[in-house]
Amino acid sequence: MKTTKRTLLAGLLALGVASAVASPVFAQQRTEIQFWHALSGVLGERVDEIVKRFNASQDKYTVVATNKGNYDEVMNSTIAAYRAKKAPQIVQVSERGFMSILLSGAIVPVQDLMAEKKKQIDFGDFVKPVASYYQYKGKLMSMPFNSSTPILFYNKEQFEKAGFPNGPSEIYGEFDKQLYAIKSKGIAECGTSIANDYFWSMLENYSTVNDQPWGTRSNGYDGLDTEFVYNKSRVVGQVARLQKWINDGVALIAGQGLSPEQLFTSGKCATYFASTAAHGSIERDPKIKWGATYLPHEADLTARNSSIGGATLWVIKGHKSVEYDGVADFLAFVASPDLQLWWHKVTGYVPITNKAYQMAKAEGYYKDHPTREIAILQLNRGTPTANSQGFHFGNYIQSTFALREEMEAVFANKKTPQQGLDDAVRRGNDLLRQFEKLNAGKY
């Protein structure tokens, strides 16, 4: 018994000496940086590629990218990990979660971090609606990563057959007639397939393109006491239009187990309002001849910039300084024009800096891929107004859920468009008040 104890002790001692001797080697080991994201499938592979390139480009840090499910799940894992003090250094959060994570007290503002680590990043060069969405008090809070905006995809052959060789009209009244013509002539079974994120592509962006207020206080930019007002704007008419389309079979809701994109790519529906990032999958498997164009707008209103969607990379606080050195290096790498150009081409997301955009233009990329430029032209259209700069609402993921529920009631003809929007606004405002109460004095 005693001897075993002694050998054990000796062994431990030997181990201790060994590790002490070995430690200088260990010190040169790469610092690990955890990066949690929500991109899966092809996009997930692209993220892995970015990380691989970064890791190969230097020998101090190893970024480990982990897919933690969808945006909600990434956020929830991060919250759980943060509370257990095991949070990753970098987290990808969707645009809708901006206010929640901004005021969480759990983050390091990216622009501050980059300044502290002396990284040369031209923050003025970011595409305006991208930068304005993620700015707070004039500073960029997180690093833009995957940004998109909705555009209108359409079936070229079906539009030609119906006598519209120029494709969809940019004016809603005309566009409406086109869809009905395509349906009534039997050219396509339906006019448009409703995307899962229609609340973004067909409602929020309708509001920004047509310069309608979504909420008071400049869509929440000027204070937590903002209130939703989209039940008093032209959005009511847009919802009435959608309801009519659905009732007339001009628009289809794919529903569970079926992707709305399939309804478009199989030729069943003539158009599809979707993120420009859908390029990746639509291009890969083209069974139809398709084109893309700007989102339609109202005839009596000037078309403005559309609003972005997607996500940014947030830096979580509470880590070691050396890890933040690596985080800053990685974020600078992500924002570099070369990487942005590559990312833009392989995914369909917009380049987040004007420099990357100019590079794509200079090499003639848009001559071969004209539809890839629509998103960025649409984002850069005019100067962003208080209505089109973005949405800064607390608990916004929750109130979007409420809006979707109410829209479902409208599409089922259980509520009128006005009733549905009134109820969505009421529920959303309750959530805003709760957020205001909890974060009083923090914004």
Added chain:
Amino acid sequence: MSTAGLKRAHYKEGWIPLLLLLPQLLVLLLFFFIPALRALSQSFVITDPFGGNFQFVWFDNFRALLASPEYRSSVGVTVWFTLAQNALTIFIALVFAFATDRVVRGRGLYRTVILLPYAIAPVIAGILWAFLFNPYVGPLAFVLKGMGIAWDPNRSGVDAFLLVTLAASWKHICYDYIFLVAALMAVPPSLLEAAAVDGAGPVLRFFKIALPMIGPTIFFLVAMNFVYGFFETFAIVDAVTHGGPGGATMILVYKVYIDGFVHINLGSSAAQSVLMMIFALALTVVQFRYVERNVNYDV
């Protein structure tokens, strides 16, 4: 059987039974009492998801819930859903169990087929049903359309409700079936034979003799079905409708999940759990008080 024998067979020292109960009590403490207490304490605060700050708000969370039309609608959906699911499950299971006695050839196969759904994970079952009844690609939806029935669970709340109820019942019929077959087998054949001799047909024998005798089993199953409908149909709702359209299938347990785990509104979610606990308790009391009275345990 007299209870005197049972009463005499107890331990003299107080600590042995406690020791024997300890593992189970520990499990209950860890997985029931502590979470329940935490839910109770959390239901009185609103909190930032990251845990940065929280505010004590007394009964605000409860007040907001009871005032919200969405919560009331969810209660209504849950009541109708559990009732419909319960009635449907028991009825069909009873028909199958009754028929089992009359299947002469391939009884084993018949039983296996009925039991199969129990082995299927709820999520898979949900996706299966969602696909079968998808208005654009589902084969059964085409049959319905062929019959001239307008069917669209993506838009119509009633259709979605029916779909979830059917899927949930289908998944649980086998459970009820096993118990009912066993109960029916325990009915003394002598009684049935005597009735047959007196001229009672199979249906009359079932209603007058078998049914009253399996009363306790049915009562037990009703209680179990309520528990199932209340708490375990979550995965099916998640796979078939996500609680939609427009909250038409938003049962309470799914709402707790959405508000708590997806939207991280912990205060409201905890308050909902507490209300649900009270609701379930009340239901159990009512069941044992009023329904059990009519059940005869003396065989």
